[in-house]
Amino acid sequence: MNFLVPLPVVMPLFGAALTLMMAGRPRAQRTVSLTVLTATLLVSCALLYFSTTDAPLVVAVGGWSAPLGIVLIADQLAALMLVVSSAVTLCVLVYSIGQGMADGHEETPLSVYHPTYLVLTAGVTNAYLAGDLFNLYVGFEILLVASYVLLTIGGTENRIRAGSTYVVVSLLSSVIFLTAIGLIYGATGTLNLAQLVERLDALPDGLRLILQGMLLLAFGIKAAVFPLSSWLPDSYPTAPAPVTAVFAGLLTKVGVYAIIRTETLLFPGGRAAAVLLVLGLLTMVVGILGAVAQSDIKRLLSFTLVSHIGYLLFGVGLTTQLGLSSAIFYVVHHITIQTTLFLAAGLIEKRGGSTALDKLGGLARLSPVLAVLFLVPALNLAGIPPFSGFIGKLGLVQAGVADGGVLAWLLVGGGILTSLLTLYAVARVWNLAFWRTPPASVPAASRSLLPPLMVAPTMALVVFGVALTVVAGPLFEVGDQAASSLMERAYYVRAVFGGGAP
Amino acid sequence: MTPNLVYVVVIGVLFAAGVSMVLERSLTRVLMGMILLGNGVNLLILLGGKAGTPPIVGAGPEPEMADPLPQIMILTAIVITLGMTAFLLALAYRSWAMSGHDEVQDDVEDQRIMQLAERDEGSGTDDRDHHEAVR
Numbered sequence: 001m002n003f004l005v006p007l008p009v010v011m012p013l014f015g016a017a018l019t020l021m022m023a024g025r026p027r028a029q030r031t032v033s034l035t036v037l038t039a040t041l042l043v044s045c046a047l048l049y050f051s052t053t054d055a056p057l058v059v060a061v062g063g064w065s066a067p068l069g070i071v072l073i074a075d076q077l078a079a080l081m082l083v084v085s086s087a088v089t090l091c092v093l094v095y096s097i098g099q100g101m102a103d104g105h106e107e108t109p110l111s112v113y114h115p116t117y118l119v120l121t122a123g124v125t126n127a128y129l130a131g132d133l134f135n136l137y138v139g140f141e142i143l144l145v146a147s148y149v150l151l152t153i154g155g156t157e158n159r160i161r162a163g164s165t166y167v168v169v170s171l172l173s174s175v176i177f178l179t180a181i182g183l184i185y186g187a188t189g190t191l192n193l194a195q196l197v198e199r200l201d202a203l204p205d206g207l208r209l210i211l212q213g214m215l216l217l218a219f220g221i222k223a224a225v226f227p228l229s230s231w232l233p234d235s236y237p238t239a240p241a242p243v244t245a246v247f248a249g250l251l252t253k254v255g256v257y258a259i260i261r262t263e264t265l266l267f268p269g270g271r272a273a274a275v276l277l278v279l280g281l282l283t284m285v286v287g288i289l290g291a292v293a294q295s296d297i298k299r300l301l302s303f304t305l306v307s308h309i310g311y312l313l314f315g316v317g318l319t320t321q322l323g324l325s326s327a328i329f330y331v332v333h334h335i336t337i338q339t340t341l342f343l344a345a346g347l348i349e350k351r352g353g354s355t356a357l358d359k360l361g362g363l364a365r366l367s368p369v370l371a372v373l374f375l376v377p378a379l380n381l382a383g384i385p386p387f388s389g390f391i392g393k394l395g396l397v398q399a400g401v402a403d404g405g406v407l408a409w410l411l412v413g414g415g416i417l418t419s420l421l422t423l424y425a426v427a428r429v430w431n432l433a434f435w436r437t438p439p440a441s442v443p444a445a446s447r448s449l450l451p452p453l454m455v456a457p458t459m460a461l462v463v464f465g466v467a468l469t470v471v472a473g474p475l476f477e478v479g480d481q482a483a484s485s486l487m488e489r490a491y492y493v494r495a496v497f498g499g500g501a502p
Numbered sequence: 503m504t505p506n507l508v509y510v511v512v513i514g515v516l517f518a519a520g521v522s523m524v525l526e527r528s529l530t531r532v533l534m535g536m537i538l539l540g541n542g543v544n545l546l547i548l549l550g551g552k553a554g555t556p557p558i559v560g561a562g563p564e565p566e567m568a569d570p571l572p573q574i575m576i577l578t579a580i581v582i583t584l585g586m587t588a589f590l591l592a593l594a595y596r597s598w599a600m601s602g603h604d605e606v607q608d609d610v611e612d613q614r615i616m617q618l619a620e621r622d623e624g625s626g627t628d629d630r631d632h633h634e635a636v637r
Contacts, residue, residue: 134575141582148589157600164529164593164606171536171586172524178543178579185572186550234609293615 001050005059005072007043008082008125011036016118023111030097033114037090037121044082044125051079052478056485056495058131066496067192071131073495076482077328078128081257084332085128087464088249088339089121091457095343096242098453099350113153120146120246127254131496133181133191136258140177140222144170147251150243151235159238166235173221180214187211193265194496197489200266212267216259216275223255225313226283229306233290236305237298237355241346244298248305249339253331256312260327263316264486276317277407284310284418291425297345297355300429304381304422305338311418314411315396318403324483326395329476333380333388333468340377340461347373347458348433351449357429362438369455371434376462378430382423388468393419395476509549516542529594529604533587540583544576 015036019029051057056075060066074082096113123143130136148170152163185191187207188199200208217228224232232252236244263272287307294300312334315327345355351367352360364371380387393415400412468475485491516538523535551569555562594604 134578138578145585145589152593152596155596155600160593160597160600161607162609164597165609167590167593168524168529168532168536168606171590174582175536175539175543179546181575182543182547182550182572185547185575189569234612237611293619294611295615296611299611 012118012122016115019114029114041086047074048079067195072129073131094457162235162238169231177218194493219258233302245342270319280310280313281414288421323399325479328479330392343458344374357432360433364434378426383419527605533590
């Protein structure tokens, strides 16, 4: 079944080429993109099945065997991330098609939109599957370049302003990542992750710490970890709703994925654990305090996005198996919920004409469907039982209590406080946008103003988010399995080299 | 390659100049800083590999061959930097066409919330009249 591994990268890239050739034929473009992303989702599910029931799937690209060639590896963590990401990208694609049809293609110039969107998907999947640091860098670059185009699509003044910040910050993180790669290659003579395991262990402790710090810095910018997070709330909200949604769901999580991968595989032993925990706490608290101050829904959601990255760092920083498996569960939950909320914010913008809280009101009466579509993921994000947000936070709190250290307890407290403040922030949105008397700026037409193609994918993601609770048991098991193979580094090395590293 | 003082100094100078340019407000200068930084990184990667004869099997004794991997990585990095340079140039030009300059502006919403904070008022209060008065 190894032939499946490169498909999630190859198919979207091929689709991007096809849709680029079909510029000006929107119907054909839509068919190709939908087919490609559906196929990617199916392949990802197959990869998850095979990697959890059997060993990780490994492919040496072009037949050049590791460590000289590049390998693609689908282990449990990569496959799980692939499944969630491709499900989310597919839903957002349908949503953007719906929006494009409803807006008469103003928001999303389709001829550029589809190829770029598929390239973005290819970059994300490549980053997950990369078994080689340089290939990871290339994956990052592919997805970043596509994201630059998507963020500045249309080229309005606002988007150019926000895009400049985003592009420059991302470029800087890429430069830091590339520098780290250069230094690692200089120190070890390889970039293959499985081979690095042994060679990095042989390096002096101080040198290892510098390399670890540089990688953390590069990934920290991408994952929007405080104090490297201030670029995110400035740039994301200006993009079209589906673009913001897919960015919020995927881009920062690729950074988190890279942190999980490098921290467990390359630099175990938790030398940066305390730093990760402190940063996690600050990210949570500072992020959510930022959210409380906002008066625009999209910006508020961007701040909650930053804030909840802190939970993921919490899980990674504990360096225990329970912490790691809770973090993996939380990533899955967070990708789904944050995307859903941004899609719902897009629907609010469509129905109410704005996402500024002082221009909205009474949406619960005007559009009950929209109210449900916002309320369920909002409560889910805040961690109300029985939703998956609660389960993920519970797992993290349990892991923190089991650790028992002062920092861990601080994070448990910070996590609960953040959860409460998240509830406050989303409840404020609910009160202002959905409950009070609608101001004159909200169109009061009685017929539904929401295009069904935008509502359906949002609803699908809401249901998916709720279903995470139902399948929480098996999902936690997969996360646990992924965490245990991450902790046992030899598992990864064996998958690539069979015996020992050459 | 054995560390060579000239290379190390050149890399240092490129990084320092790049960083100071990136800190500017004008996008064109930031772009130049990025190019300098990119070249500094490329040289750094080059330092990571062994120097020697061309790495072609049969062209020379194998132990004396150069390490080809850093050069391949640099080629990839150069292509990526080229693409990014083109994109940043387009961005700077668009910014100039829209607003007459290419300086990165402060975030509008950020400033609004800062002003609210200075006057010690919350954002989006329930009391509409109060809010209208504020605006």
